Amino acid sequence: MPKPTAETPIRVLIAKPGLDGHDRGAKVVARALRDAGMEVIYAGLRQTPEEIVESAIEEDVDLIGLSCLSGAHMALFPRVLKLLKARKVRDVPVFAGGIIPDDDAKRLRRIGIRAVFGPGTSLEEIVRTARGIARRPS
Amino acid sequence: MTAARPLPAAARALLRGDRRALARLISQVERGDPAVGPVLRALHARTGRARVIGITGPLGVGKSSVLNILLAHLREKGHRVAVVAVDPSSPFSGGSVLGDRIRIERDPADAGVFIRSMASRGRSGGVSAATRETVRLLDAAGFDVILVETVGSGQVDVEIRDIASTNVVVLVPHLGDEVQSLKAGLFEIADVFAVNKSDLPGAEAAEKDLSELVSLGAPRDGWRPVVVRTSARERTGVAELWTAIEAHEAFLDAEPGRRAAAERGRVAKEIVGLVQARLARETSERLAQSEDDARLLDDVVGRRIDPRSAADRIYEDHRKPARRARRK
Ligand code: B12
Ligand SMILES: Nc1nc2c(ncn2[C@@H]2O[C@H](COP(=O)(O)OP(=O)(O)OP(=O)(O)O)[C@@H](O)[C@H]2O)c(=O)[nH]1
Ligand SMILES: [Mg+2]
Numbered sequence A: 001m002p003k004p005t006a007e008t009p010i011r012v013l014i015a016k017p018g019l020d021g022h023d024r025g026a027k028v029v030a031r032a033l034r035d036a037g038m039e040v041i042y043a044g045l046r047q048t049p050e051e052i053v054e055s056a057i058e059e060d061v062d063l064i065g066l067s068c069l070s071g072a073h074m075a076l077f078p079r080v081l082k083l084l085k086a087r088k089v090r091d092v093p094v095f096a097g098g099i100i101p102d103d104d105a106k107r108l109r110r111i112g113i114r115a116v117f118g119p120g121t122s123l124e125e126i127v128r129t130a131r132g133i134a135r136r137p138s
Numbered sequence B: 001m002t003a004a005r006p007l008p009a010a011a012r013a014l015l016r017g018d019r020r021a022l023a024r025l026i027s028q029v030e031r032g033d034p035a036v037g038p039v040l041r042a043l044h045a046r047t048g049r050a051r052v053i054g055i056t057g058p059l060g061v062g063k064s065s066v067l068n069i070l071l072a073h074l075r076e077k078g079h080r081v082a083v084v085a086v087d088p089s090s091p092f093s094g095g096s097v098l099g100d101r102i103r104i105e106r107d108p109a110d111a112g113v114f115i116r117s118m119a120s121r122g123r124s125g126g127v128s129a130a131t132r133e134t135v136r137l138l139d140a141a142g143f144d145v146i147l148v149e150t151v152g153s154g155q156v157d158v159e160i161r162d163i164a165s166t167n168v169v170v171l172v173p174h175l176g177d178e179v180q181s182l183k184a185g186l187f188e189i190a191d192v193f194a195v196n197k198s199d200l201p202g203a204e205a206a207e208k209d210l211s212e213l214v215s216l217g218a219p220r221d222g223w224r225p226v227v228v229r230t231s232a233r234e235r236t237g238v239a240e241l242w243t244a245i246e247a248h249e250a251f252l253d254a255e256p257g258r259r260a261a262a263e264r265g266r267v268a269k270e271i272v273g274l275v276q277a278r279l280a281r282e283t284s285e286r287l288a289q290s291e292d293d294a295r296l297l298d299d300v301v302g303r304r305i306d307p308r309s310a311a312d313r314i315y316e317d318h319r320k321p322a323r324r325a326r327r328k
Helices: A024-035 A049-059 A073-086 A102-110 A123-133 B009-015 B019-031 B034-046 B063-076 B126-140 B158-162 B176-189 B203-216 B238-254 B258-289 B291-301 B307-327
Strands: A011-017 A039-047 A063-068 A094-098 B051-056 B081-087 B096-098 B113-119 B145-149 B166-171 B192-195 B226-229
Touching: A011 A024, A011 A049, A011 A073, A024 A039, A024 A063, A024 A094, A024 A123, A024 B096, A039 A049, A049 A063, A049 A073, A049 B019, A049 B113, A063 A073, A063 A123, A073 A094, A073 A102, A094 A123, B009 B019, B009 B034, B009 B126, B019 B034, B019 B113, B019 B126, B034 B126, B051 B063, B051 B158, B051 B238, B063 B081, B063 B145, B063 B166, B063 B238, B081 B096, B081 B126, B096 B113, B113 B126, B126 B145, B126 B258, B158 B176, B158 B258, B166 B176, B166 B238, B192 B203, B192 B238, B203 B226, B226 B238, B238 B258, B258 B291, B258 B307, B291 B307
Parallel strands: A011 A039, A011 A063, A039 B096, A063 A094, B051 B145, B051 B166, B081 B113, B081 B145, B166 B192, B192 B226
Antiparallel strands: none
């Protein structure tokens, strides 16, 4: 049933790479994006970067959100970006959140993570950012 | 009749095993992008090989978990397996959290698996249209078993019968009252019952009760549902489950024309749905755009004509240009 493209919900993958078990933040963000009308594929805990990238491809998402509170973000996030590049996924932006020191956040943004959010970020800001950076159907 | 035309580029990519192309085509189907039409048309002749298995049942009974152990079992047997997992869209925001993937373990490098989550997107009949065409794309892409998990809505989703050739209804022990209230729907669609969570007490009794209910009922189209016990947690019963599914598939092939008759019924519904959708869309567009039709609405509001007569007029009108176009 052809629907105008503008009404098609944004599809977002929310995943937690690594062994980090803190999933509250990821769930809160997933729910906020859903309430903003997006389709959130919640991949859950303990995802390898390989799994995250394969899920993003199969689900054809418009945005990838990574959450990490364990401190392993500098090992995991760049690996996701690298794998995306290797699979020739160039049009799907990545944003992230969790416990990420400012310096790390800066470096992550430099290598291509579009936005990094820490504790206490308002959900409105996260939703606004998601809308702003998500790929639009071509 | 149909001359062989070169395949559209996207169709060629799909046949080559390009997973991104497949994923993008599914998105096009979901959003109703007309660009996917020629691809589906070109690929239709290459579909029909896959076994499409529906997995349905009440909320939280373990559909995704059972699907997970079935997926592993089928991979071991060498099948290429695709999964379509449907979850509900929120009626308020239109958004959705699709969580079935959490339960599914797989090797991300294994090209013999493809998993897609899908929101119901609240359009009437839309799920089945998008789901069905997604299944076709996966079939054409060479997945020979396609597992479709439907919305666990507290009641059984009967629409899956219009898509899958074998349907598994997953239940859990101590679902007594629920089974009673679901009965009609359950028996209308179940080819196989899986009593899951059989690691919990009461599974044996539940299986017995269910088997009794099954043996009391008349077989539907010559088939009596098979009841198996599974535990996704302990990974037991999966071989029995697949054997039961295969038995039903073999039953469909046991008599010439049986499978085709079933598919014919599904195709008839699909075509009615497609025609309906197109008429509905074109009618809405007309009512919004054409001045004549705007006047017709005013006439109904002003009680100069009744809605049925207005509909008749639009319908008759609609048929004319179509006929003219065909003659050209
Ligand atoms: C609750 C909590 C727990 C709970 C987790 C429950 C759960 N299921 O999530 C429990 C008790 C289990 C726990 C355990 C541990 N914890 Co703890 N925990 C916390 C605590 C107090 C709050 C985290 C939380 O839930 N916040 C609420 C949510 C909503 O906020 P959030 O996750 O930050 O998310 C927000 C933003 O960061 C952002 N965001 C987050 N993810 C994403 C993703 C995207 C895409 C986007 C856009 C935004 C975004 O948006 C959200 C909304 O603003 C933090 C301290 C803190 N103040 O952060 C420590 C903390 C994270 N824990 C910590 C530690 C060390 C542990 C343990 C290792 C402790 C131990 N020694 O056992 C274990 C490890 C558990 C494990 N398996 O990984 C440390 C981590 C230190 C570090 N990174 O260097 C912290 C920082 C405490 C500290 N100050 O030391 N913990
Ligand atoms: N004890 C036990 N628990 C199980 C079993 N299978 C699934 N579960 C649990 O039941 C819960 C729901 O499992 P899912 O597989 O998500 O169920 P579902 O039917 O797909 O759920 P929805 O898609 O939300 O309707 C999870 O907590 C599982 O761990 C089982 O065989 N035994
Ligand atoms: Mg499920």
